[in-house]
Amino acid sequence: MINIIEQMKLFLEPKSVALIGVPRRTGRGSFNVLESLLSLGFSGEVYPVNPHAREILGKRVYQDVKELPKGVDLAIIMVYRSAVPGVVKDCVEKGIKALIIVSGGFAEADAYGKELQADVVRIAKEGGARIIGPNSLGIFNNFRNFSSTFLPPRWEKIPVALISQSGGFLEGFWNFTVGKAIDLGNMCDVDFSDALEYLENDPEIKVIAMHIEGIRDGRRFLKVAERVSRKKPILAIKPGRGEVARQTVASHTGSLSGEGWIYEAAFKKCGLIRVENVDELGDFVQAILYLPFPKGNKLAIITPTGAGAVMALDGGENYGFQLAQLSAKTINKIKEFFPPWSPPLNPIDMMSAGIAHGYGKVYRASLEALLEDEGVDAVLCIAGSPTLKSIKSIAEGKGKPVMVWLLGKHDEEMLARIKEANYSAVFSSPERAIKALAMVRDNSLE
């Protein structure tokens, strides 16, 4: 047997891939993985296998696994469930060591499916091959333009990996992006621990996110997770809190979901960062990547709306931050903009000063002064999208976390502005911004 890292590389960084049972149909609604691999620009060898086709999208199609050349790294298996054991046997005999079984109808379905899954595990084990799945979309690796799934997601080369038990994540269902993703599906063989060991020393990945429906071999998981979480932050979301949800997990991936509180204790023990929901997962990833560690709990706020400041303070008090006392130097730098009866205080409510002296000018001067103030550990900018560019140019490289709560309707115009400004520590509410900052404060690896 090769070691686990070399093994996982066959799954995530294959040089040659067999697509067993690839559909003949192509185009919209065909869910064709060959088409998706070609459109991604995957540079390895691809061997489509389908007894009913000679050529798909200009590629030669093999009739049978037996026809394949030697030395294929990975097989992606998409045949009807009862045909899977035979295909796995053929793959093993060809010397293929990594198998992604996309087909469903195994332990998540019925008694016959459970037997099939046990057969498949036995055949692979005897032949020295490892399985991801069944009932899995497998892998997405943006750094290698490789995906075993049929929907080419619009993802980026960012240093974030996601390990999940759900194809939904690979299909780009969620409102955040990752650089690598592994769908473990029914997790009959390769599991969270294997994936973590691969990611542990992966230079392309800085943050690991996990969507956990259930855990196999908890003892090993705790050991591996505890070790890896000392090197890279691991975020974990564990849905399925109620009884009905747990039953649905069973029919979804055949996993036992377990009681919420057991997971909570286990997560704490091994240093995982517990995440409540998918929105928060996106926020926390962003915070880890783009917010420097705050040196203390002193928060400053710049705002064009007093009401917004009040809402932000509710968030701040919930997470143990205090309002920074501005230094005399800071106040002197900006007081010229403010009417004498309303000197700058924290929160700095800058709307009327902005109307009198220029909105952008007052905003910039205020942020610059706050970032130079030693009594300020973090800044929350309440701002509209036109101010984002200034905030970015002032905040970057100063070593203090500067979060933006972006005001206004998130329409196409605003999205275009956000993209143009390219500032990443943007949150959709003050509570979310401050909760993310608290997470960075409480989970620093520095």
Add this chain to the structure above:
Amino acid sequence: MINIIEQMKLFLEPKSVALIGVPRRTGRGSFNVLESLLSLGFSGEVYPVNPHAREILGKRVYQDVKELPKGVDLAIIMVYRSAVPGVVKDCVEKGIKALIIVSGGFAEADAYGKELQADVVRIAKEGGARIIGPNSLGIFNNFRNFSSTFLPPRWEKIPVALISQSGGFLEGFWNFTVGKAIDLGNMCDVDFSDALEYLENDPEIKVIAMHIEGIRDGRRFLKVAERVSRKKPILAIKPGRGEVARQTVASHTGSLSGEGWIYEAAFKKCGLIRVENVDELGDFVQAILYLPFPKGNKLAIITPTGAGAVMALDGGENYGFQLAQLSAKTINKIKEFFPPWSPPLNPIDMMSAGIAHGYGKVYRASLEALLEDEGVDAVLCIAGSPTLKSIKSIAEGKGKPVMVWLLGKHDEEMLARIKEANYSAVFSSPERAIKALAMVRDNSLE
């Protein structure tokens, strides 16, 4: 004195408006209310007043309030704070009965400001005029193309009114839209009760939202709110829970914020629907406008992702919904699409059936069957934006709430699709969709 409804009409539906202290500058960054009124297409008379200008944007400018013609409905006052009492006196002498004081520096600022505010209140009262403000952006009424604020928001003629103590709301700072908005500012005179009485019988408004920092004359408020909330749902958000936040409220609008639990009890007593934050306010408005009342607690879910269904169930159990048991008739209608080992269950996990038989076809058939099933009171559709159009055409007119949790990255392409589909019961997470449904269930006026 005219009655309160006629009085409030002078503020919200004026036929003639004086802009006292309008800036000479126009264009970006000038915050010019004349420019904003012209761009909105306001059809009433507009009288700019500024001693330093003869003409702005082609309109004749009056040097002084004394020059104005008789019979002006509303004055918007934007002069330096110490000039406000004199201007109010001139307005009262001209017979103007409605005054919006935009200027700041009053009770929210310092002792002198408090005195000024008391003066202004006395002068207006003696002259039989009413004041909105000071420290207020006043009114936005999309049904009359009228706004007393300088930023023309991109709002719609929807039957939702917002009463707030913050200009931020009028500036379109929040990610939801309203048809009318009233910023009470320091609330030295016109208050929440006055605004509620105007909206009570307003045929253009079906839902009232309130952003409350503090309440004056609690006794009258409770009486009016209790009466109005029996006719129209009233949503109320009350920020400023912690001690620091309460101090900031004081410097923002000069209001006393009060303890959270007192407001909670008072809100319950008079039938207000308590809202946690601004995101939720948007969700709840949407739910009241677009979700029919659910006849019971039986929820059905259609999903292309098992993981998504599990997350939705966590939300469902939190808010007292149960999974509907599908009728034999419903199952018979759609079982042909599903493999024999995975018949349709609730949640209906339709991805593999969709791959085999056409994604859109299976989705449509499933939703149609659920809406005809008497055991189903509400449906949560977990869907990508391309499915929205089908959902709309099937759900509309069926009398059952159909919420959509929209999957995928909310990029420009998706926003364009949402706009095109024009389906309004769309939520960004299952928890938010189900919480909004529970709010409709628990607060029906039917």
